[in-house]
Amino acid sequence: MKKVLGNKWYIFLLCAPAMLLLIAFVLYPILNIVVMSLQKTDGLTPAKFIGFKNFVQLFTDDGFMRANLASLGLCLLAVICNAILAIAVSILLCTLGPKTQKILRTAFIIPLVLSISVISQLWLTIYHADWGLLNTMLDKIGLGFLQNEWLINPKTAMVCIAIVGMWWMFGMDLLMSYSGIKAIPESYFEAAQLDGAGFWQTVRHITLPLLKDVAKMCVTISAIGGLFTFPQVYIMTGGGPGDLTTTVMMYMYKQAFSNQRYGLAAAVGLVVILETCVVLAVINWLFKKGRSAE
Amino acid sequence: MRIQHKWIRVVLTVIFGICAFCSVYPLFWMLLNSFKDTSEIMTGSSFGLPSFWKFENYTDALFNRDILKFFLNSVIVTGATLVLTVVSATMLAYALTRMRWKGAGKLNKVVTLGILLPSQIVIVPIFVMLREMHLVNNPMSLILTISAFNIAMATLMACSFMKGIPMEMEEAAVMDGAGIFTILFKIITPIIKPAVATMCINTFINSWNEFIYALVLINGEKYRTLPIALMNYSSGKYGTDYGGMFAAMVITSILPVLLFVFFSNQVEKTFSAGAILK
Numbered sequence: 001m002k003k004v005l006g007n008k009w010y011i012f013l014l015c016a017p018a019m020l021l022l023i024a025f026v027l028y029p030i031l032n033i034v035v036m037s038l039q040k041t042d043g044l045t046p047a048k049f050i051g052f053k054n055f056v057q058l059f060t061d062d063g064f065m066r067a068n069l070a071s072l073g074l075c076l077l078a079v080i081c082n083a084i085l086a087i088a089v090s091i092l093l094c095t096l097g098p099k100t101q102k103i104l105r106t107a108f109i110i111p112l113v114l115s116i117s118v119i120s121q122l123w124l125t126i127y128h129a130d131w132g133l134l135n136t137m138l139d140k141i142g143l144g145f146l147q148n149e150w151l152i153n154p155k156t157a158m159v160c161i162a163i164v165g166m167w168w169m170f171g172m173d174l175l176m177s178y179s180g181i182k183a184i185p186e187s188y189f190e191a192a193q194l195d196g197a198g199f200w201q202t203v204r205h206i207t208l209p210l211l212k213d214v215a216k217m218c219v220t221i222s223a224i225g226g227l228f229t230f231p232q233v234y235i236m237t238g239g240g241p242g243d244l245t246t247t248v249m250m251y252m253y254k255q256a257f258s259n260q261r262y263g264l265a266a267a268v269g270l271v272v273i274l275e276t277c278v279v280l281a282v283i284n285w286l287f288k289k290g291r292s293a294e
Numbered sequence: 295m296r297i298q299h300k301w302i303r304v305v306l307t308v309i310f311g312i313c314a315f316c317s318v319y320p321l322f323w324m325l326l327n328s329f330k331d332t333s334e335i336m337t338g339s340s341f342g343l344p345s346f347w348k349f350e351n352y353t354d355a356l357f358n359r360d361i362l363k364f365f366l367n368s369v370i371v372t373g374a375t376l377v378l379t380v381v382s383a384t385m386l387a388y389a390l391t392r393m394r395w396k397g398a399g400k401l402n403k404v405v406t407l408g409i410l411l412p413s414q415i416v417i418v419p420i421f422v423m424l425r426e427m428h429l430v431n432n433p434m435s436l437i438l439t440i441s442a443f444n445i446a447m448a449t450l451m452a453c454s455f456m457k458g459i460p461m462e463m464e465e466a467a468v469m470d471g472a473g474i475f476t477i478l479f480k481i482i483t484p485i486i487k488p489a490v491a492t493m494c495i496n497t498f499i500n501s502w503n504e505f506i507y508a509l510v511l512i513n514g515e516k517y518r519t520l521p522i523a524l525m526n527y528s529s530g531k532y533g534t535d536y537g538g539m540f541a542a543m544v545i546t547s548i549l550p551v552l553l554f555v556f557f558s559n560q561v562e563k564t565f566s567a568g569a570i571l572k
Contacts, residue, residue: 005464006394010474014393015401017378018386018445025442026408029416029423036419089313092306100307106558107314110321113550113561115503117521118543122324125536133323136340167317172565179566228412231505235525249414256418257510265418273415 033273036266047263054267063243064268067251068275070158071227074247075279077162078169078226083218086173091207093174094181095199105178109171116168120235123164127151127236151237157245164232169225173218180214181207216287223279227272248272321547328352328540335536351541360515361542364523368502371436371519375501378441379448380493384486386445387452388478392464402453408446413439414506421510435511436519440501448493451567455489456482495557495564499550520546 037054041047058064093101111119126133127150135147150160184207192202208215230249233239239246239254246254248268256265327335328351330344338345356362386405390398420439421430429435459482467477483490508519524546527539554561 005392005468005474007474008395011389011393011395014385014389014474014478017382018449019401019404021378021382021438021442021445022404022408024423025420025439026411026416026446027404029419030411032419032423033416036422041422089310093310096303096307096310100310104310104314105562107318109558109562109565110318110551110554112565113499113554114321114547115505115521115550117503117505117524118546121524121527121539121543122320125327125540126320126323131336131340133320133340140341167320170317175562175565179562224412228414230414234509252418253506256421262418262422269415269418276412276415 033266033269036263037270039263039266041262042260044260050263054264055271057264058267058271063246064248064251066243067246067248070245071229071247071249072275073158074162074165074229075223075226078165078222079219081162081166082170082173082225083215083222086170087177087211087215087218090174090177090181091203093178105174108174111168112171112175114168116231117235119164119168120232123160123167123232124151124236127160152241154241154244157237157241161229161232161236161245162226164236165225165229169222173222176218176221177211177214180211184210212287212290216283219283219287220280223283224276227276227279248275324540324543328537328544330537330540332535332537335540348537351537352545354535355538355541355545359526359538359542361520361523361545364518364520365545367433367517368520371433371440371508372498372501374433374437375440375444376494376497378437379444379497380490382441383445383448383493384452384483384490385478387449387456388482390449391453391456392461392482405446405449408443409450413443417506417510420507424511430511431514431517433512433517436504436508436517439507439511440504444497444500447496451493451496452486452489455486459485491557491560492564492567495553495561498553499564502550 036047038049038051039047040050040053093104096104129135129147129149129152132150134150138144138146148156150156188206188210189202192206197205228249229247230253233245233247233250234253237245239250249272252265252268252272255261255268323340326344329347329349330338330351331346331348334345356365389395390402390405424430424435424439429438463481463485464477467481472481503521504519505521508522512518512522520542524539524542527535527542
C-alpha cells in the first residue's frame with residue numbers, strides 16, 4: 001500500500017503535467033509582470049530597466065485615470081444590478097411553484113453559456129440606431145422620443161456597455177444564490193411559519209443570514225467581472241466615443257498591442273492586480289462589518 | 295417557503311416572466327434574423343417572421359465565409375484543451391488527495407491561486423513569453439494557455455469528489471497488484487464520473503467561448519477560432535452582410551446551447567459548483 005501511494009516517482013509523474021502548465025502560464029507570468037513593469041520594452045529591441053518611470057507615466061496620464069474610474073463604475077454597477085438584484089430575485093423566485101421556477105431559471109441562465117463575442121455582436125445590432133431592436137421597440141410602444149444612437153451618444157454609451165455584461169452574467173448570480181437558498185433545510189422555514197413569522201421576517205432572520213457566504217461570493221464574482229470588462233468594449237465601441245468607455249483592460253490592450261508598449265501594459269496589469277486586491281478587501285470588510293452588527 | 299396571497303404570486307410571476315422574456319427574446323431575434331435577407335433586416339419589420347426563409351445565409355457563411363473552417367479550428371482547440379485539462383487535472387487531484395506526501399498542502403495553495411486570478415490580467419507576459427518561443431499564431435499556444443487557466447478549477451472539482459472515496463478501494467487494488475495508473479484510470483475515474491462531467495462542461499464552455507487569448511495569440515486567418523472570426527463581419531472587410539453575420543452567430547452558439555438543452559441540470563450544477571469552489 002505505502003509502496004504505491006507513497007512512491008515519490010509516481011507522485012512526480014502525476015503532478016508534472018498540471019504543475020508544469022500552472023508554473024509556466026500562471027506563476028511565471030505573475031512574477032514576470034512585476035519585472036516587465038520596471039522595463040521599457042517594445043518587443044523588438046532588448047528590454048531596458050527604467051525603474052518606476054512606467055508607473056509615473058501611468059499616474060500622470062488622465063486617460064488611465066479615466067479608464068480606472070470607468071472600470072470601478074462598471075464594478076459598482078455590476079455589484080448593485082447583478083449580485084444584489086439576483087439575490088432578491090432568487091429569494092422571490094423560490095416562493096413560486098416548482099414548474100415556474102424551472103422555466104424562469106432556464107430563461108435567465110441561457111445567455112450564460114454563449115460566447116461573449118456573440119453577445120457583444122448581438123447587442124451591437126440591438127443598439128443599432130436605424131434598425132436596432134431597442135429603437136424599433138421604443139417606437140412600437142410609443143416612446144419614440146427616447147430613440148437614440150445608443151453607443152455613440154456619450155450619455156448612454158457606458159450604461160449600454162454595462163447592460164450587456166449584466167444580461168450575460170445575471171444568470172450566474174441567480175444560480176448561485178438560488179442553489180444557496182435551496183441548500184437551507186426546509187424545516188427552518190416550516191419552524192418559522194409555525195412561530196407565526198411573516199414572509200419579510202422569515203427572509204430577514206432566516207434566509208439572509210444563512211445566505212451570507214453565498215452573497216459574498218456573488219458580490220465578489222460580479223465585482224471582478226465588472227472590473228475586467230473587455231470584450232464588450234472591444235467589439236461594441238472600441239473604447240469610444242472619445243475614450244469614454246475605455247476600461248482598464250481596454251487601456252492595457254491598446255498600450256500593449258496597438259502601441260507595442262509592453263512594459264507600460266505590464267505596469268497597468270500590476271496596478272489592476274493591486275486594485276482587485278483592494279476591492280476584495282473592501283468586500284471582505286463590508287461583510288465582516290455586517291456580521292458583527294448583527 | 296411560499297407566499298400565501300395568491301395575487302402576489304401572480305404579480306411576481308408576471309414581472310419575472312417579462313424579465314425572462316427580455317433575457318431570451320434577443321436570442322430568438324438573432325435566430326429569426328439569421329433567416330432574413332440583409333435588406334429585410336434593415337428595412338422590414340423587426341418583429342415578424344422572415345417574409346421568405348433565406349437558408350443561403352447559412353450555406354454562404356459556412357462555405358464562402360469559411361465559418362466551417364473556423365468551426366473546425368474551434369473544435370480542435372476545444373477538444374485538445376478538454377483532454378489535456380481533464381486528464382492532467384485528474385492526475386493532479388489524485389496526487390493531492392490520495393497519495394501520502396508532505397508537499398500536498400502547499401501545492402493545494404498554488405492551485406487555489408490559479409482560480410483567484412482572472413486570466414486576462416497576465417496576457418502581456420504570456421504573449422511576450424509565447425512570442426519568444428515562436429508559438430504565437432499556433433493553436434498549440436491557445437490550447438496550453440486555456441488549459442493552464444482551467445486546470446486549477448478542474449483540479450478542485452475532482453479533489454472534492456475524490457476525498458469522499460474510502461481508502462479501501464486502493465487497498466484492495468494494491469493487494470491485487472494494480473499499478474498506480476490502473477488504479478487511477480480504471481478504478482477511481484469511473485467512480486468520480488459526475489465530477490468528470492462537471493469538469494468537462496466547465497472546460498468546454500470556457501474554451502469554446504475564449505475571447506481575449508484567441509484574439510491576441512492567433513492573428514492569422516488560418517487558425518482563427520469562431521468567436522474571433524465573427525468580427526470579420528463587422529470589420530467591413532466584406533461590407534456588412536447582417537443576415538450572414540446572424541447565421542454565423544447562431545452557428546457559434548449552437549454547441550453550447552445544445553449542451554445546455556440536453557444537460558441543463560448538469561450545466562446548472564457546473565456553474566454553481568464552480569462558484570462554490572471560488
